[in-house]
Amino acid sequence: xxxxxxxxxxxxxxxxxxxxxxxxxxxxxxxxxxxxxxxxxxxxxxxxxxxxxxxxxxxxxxxxxxxxxxxxxxxxxxxxxxxxxxxxxxxxxxxxxxxxxxxxxxxxxxxxxxxxxxxxxxxxxxxxxxxxxxxxxxxxxxxxxxxxxxxxxxxxxxxxxxxxxxxxxxxxxxxxxxxxxxxxxxxxxxxxxxxxxxxxxxxxxxxxxxxxxxxx
Amino acid sequence: xxxxxxxxxxxxxxxxxxxxxxxxxxxxxxxxxxxxxxxxxxxxxxxxxxxxxxxxxxxxxxxxxxxxxxxxxxxxxxxxxxxxxxxxxxxxxxxxxxxxxxxxxxxxxxxxxxxxxxxxxxxxxxxxxxxxxxxxxxxxxxxxxxxxxxxxxxxxxxxxxxxxxxxxxxxxxxxxxxxxxxxxxxxxxxxxxxxxxxxxxxxxxxxxxxxxxxxx
DNA sequence: ACCTGAACACCGTTCAAGT
DNA sequence: ACCTGAACACCGTTCAAGT
Numbered sequence: 212x213x214x215x216x217x218x219x220x221x222x223x224x225x226x227x228x229x230x231x232x233x234x235x236x237x238x239x240x241x242x243x244x245x246x247x248x249x250x251x252x253x254x255x256x257x258x259x260x261x262x263x264x265x266x267x268x269x270x271x272x273x274x275x276x277x278x279x280x281x282x283x284x285x286x287x288x289x290x291x292x293x294x295x296x297x298x299x300x301x302x303x304x305x306x307x308x309x310x311x312x313x314x315x316x317x318x319x320x321x322x323x324x325x326x327x328x329x330x331x332x333x334x335x336x337x338x339x340x341x342x343x344x345x346x347x348x349x350x351x352x353x354x355x356x357x358x359x360x361x362x363x364x365x366x367x368x369x370x371x372x373x374x375x376x377x378x379x380x381x382x383x384x385x386x387x388x389x390x391x392x393x394x395x396x397x398x399x400x401x402x403x404x405x406x407x408x409x410x411x412x413x414x415x416x417x418x419x420x421x422x423x424x425x426x427x
Numbered sequence: 428x429x430x431x432x433x434x435x436x437x438x439x440x441x442x443x444x445x446x447x448x449x450x451x452x453x454x455x456x457x458x459x460x461x462x463x464x465x466x467x468x469x470x471x472x473x474x475x476x477x478x479x480x481x482x483x484x485x486x487x488x489x490x491x492x493x494x495x496x497x498x499x500x501x502x503x504x505x506x507x508x509x510x511x512x513x514x515x516x517x518x519x520x521x522x523x524x525x526x527x528x529x530x531x532x533x534x535x536x537x538x539x540x541x542x543x544x545x546x547x548x549x550x551x552x553x554x555x556x557x558x559x560x561x562x563x564x565x566x567x568x569x570x571x572x573x574x575x576x577x578x579x580x581x582x583x584x585x586x587x588x589x590x591x592x593x594x595x596x597x598x599x600x601x602x603x604x605x606x607x608x609x610x611x612x613x614x615x616x617x618x619x620x621x622x623x624x625x626x627x628x629x630x631x632x633x634x635x636x637x638x639x640x641x642x643x
Numbered sequence: 644a645c646c647t648g649a650a651c652a653c654c655g656t657t658c659a660a661g662t
Numbered sequence: 663a664c665c666t667g668a669a670c671a672c673c674g675t676t677c678a679a680g681t
Contacts, residue, residue, distance in 0.1 A: 215664095237655060248655085250665050258655060309568075310522070310575035319589050319597065326599025337606055344578065345565070345620050352525075352568025359526035362560065373535050381535065383542025390553050404561050411627050431645095453674060464674085466646050474674060 216254045218244055220264055224301070227265065232303035235261075262307055267315035269304045272297050274317055283328040284409055290324065291350045291405055295398075298354030305355035322347075333416030342412060349408065357397050432470045434460055436480055440517070443481065448519035451477075478523055483531035485520045488513050490533055499544040500625055506540065507566045507621055511614075514570030521571035538563075549632030558628060565624065573613055 222243035226235050237258055241248040255261045276293035278286070298305040325346060329339045356362045374384030384391065438459040442451050453474055457464040471477045492509035494502070514521040541562060545555045572578045590600030600607065 236653085238653085247666055249657090249667085252656080253664075306526070309525075309571050309577055312576045312579055314589060316589075316592055319592075319600075323590065323597035323599040326603060330599065330602060336603060339603055340606055341611070341616050341619060344572070344616070345623070348568040348572055348577075349561070349565050352564040352571070355525050355568070356560070356564055360528045361525055363528055373530060373532075374539065376532055376535075381539035383539040383546065384535075386546060387542060387552060387555055390556055395557070400557050400560070403557060407561070407627055407631070410630065411623055414626065414630075415623070452672085454672085463647055465648085465676090468675080469645070 216264075219251055219255055219261070220268055223261055223265055224268065227303045228301060232306060237261075263311055263313075266304070266307045266311050266313045267317070269297060269301060269308075270313055270315050270317040270321065273321045277320060277324040283331040286324060286328040286331075287346065287409065287412075288405060290321065290328075291346075291401075294350050295354050295357075295401055298351075298358050302358035305351055305358050308351055309355065329412065332412050334412060335415070338415055342415065346408065349404070353401055353404070362397065432480075435467055435471055435477070436484055439477055439481055440484065443519045444517060448522060453477075479527055479529075482520070482523045482527050482529045483533070485513060485517060485524075486529055486531050486533040486537065489537050493536060493540040499547040502540060502544040502547075503562065503625065503628075504621060506537065506544075507562075507617075510566045511570050511573075511617055514567075514574050518574035521567055521574050524567055525571065545628065548628050550628060551631070554631055558631065562624065565620070569617055569620070578613065 219240060223235050223240050226239055226243060237248045237251055240261070241251055244251070251261075255264060273290065273293050276289045278289070281289065322343060325343045326339055329342055330336070334342060374381040435456060439451050439456050442455055442459060453464045453467055456477070457467055460467070467477075471480060489506065489509050492505045494505070497505065538559060541559045542555055545558055546552070550558055590597040
């Protein structure tokens with residue numbers, strides 16, 4: 212039945228949210244649904260398909276950010292913000308999105324919205340698919356870095372001594388020690404990064420002085 | 428013993444390279460070393476520590492790309508290329524690097540080299556740590572997208588019909604159908620992305636017209 | 644100091660069986 | 663049509679024991 216499948220997906224998402232992706236097992240999901248592990252198979256067809264379905268479900272969460280009456284800047288900014296929120300509410304999503312290409316209709320809709328925004332910005336057609344990948348790679352990568360621990364390490368300890376190596380202090384860290392002492396506001400930094408990327412997109416659309424687009 | 432630990436790490440890396448990260452188990456590693464699973468614990472202290480050590484080992488592979496007699500562009504380009512090669516030779520590395528912040532000395536050395544390159548480019552000090560994270564996030568994210576299947580999906584099938592939805596064709600895809608029909612050369616695309624990012628860095632270093640740096 | 648073996652609480656998935 | 667139960671080949675890790 213259709214209802215059963217939704218119920219199973221709901222349970223899997225709930226477990227991933229509460230206990231992490233590694234706690235999602237056929238057995239734990241079945242327990243939550245109130246059924247035997249084997250009862251899941253006819254409905255979702257195995258662990259791998261379950262994870263695919265979980266990614267598909269999340270793509271739908273980005274759709275509200277796809278609106279047509281916006282400037283390309285608003286469109287890209289809105290999508291990026293929505294994606295970052297998704298990685299915060301469902302940290303496991305960023306992980307899965309990287310290793311399970313989502314071909315669900317809703318995911319394709321999101322890609323298309325980015326295409327449209329880049330075209331509206333005036334980016335030459337041959338550059339659009341590449342910049343879409345660059346944009347989404349950065350947004351997902353940033354979300355994954357926040358969700359996972361990648362950003363936590365470098366600057367967490369004020370005046371950390373990690374750059375004080377046996378052979379002497381590392382020059383870059385030594386020079387920046389004042390700026391490395393406090394943990395940044397990641398949301399703020401994400402916004403600054405997006406502004407820079409939008410500037411990059413605009414430069415592609417209206418090149419001034421730099422290397423010209425392929426056609427010229 | 429020290430030798431035993433290296434032997435264990437070698438075995439784990441070999442298994443990950445040949446069979447994938449999910450094939451790395453205490454039991455499979457122990458088998459390869461010719462020992463009982465329990466014999467590993469005194470030397471590497473558990474599965475999680477094993478994975479951390481594997482990431483640490485890979486950081487060393489980036490060190491050859493850290494040379495001081497280069498322009499900042501050569502430095503960043505060389506590091507990015509080395510990182511991409513690492514994700515190709517050891518696809519599991521990108522996955523682990525995102526979820527296990529590497530604080531190994533060699534990883535800090537790489538971060539420091541990026542700091543130095545950005546400073547040499549003339550990037551204002553408060554922007555350097557942010558741009559380092561943006562740069563490394565993009566490079567790792569691109570490697571992970573290549574290693575995992577994220578890039579495979581969107582454009583793999585020529586004139587794919589995924590954008591032909593029930594309610595009609597998606598306008599962005601329809602408009603770009605000529606450019607979406609062939610799979611790009613990912614190395615080439617990566618180079619183009621890097622060039623754009625270096626342009627972004629230069630714009631931060633020598634702002635002309637856009638929003639000025641914080642100090643002004 | 645280093646390793647083994649049995650055991651415990653987990654996995655995903657198969658297959659035959661029940662209603 | 664939908665679910666159960668036993669079984670198989672796996673996990674990481676603990677603990678007591680061997681040399």
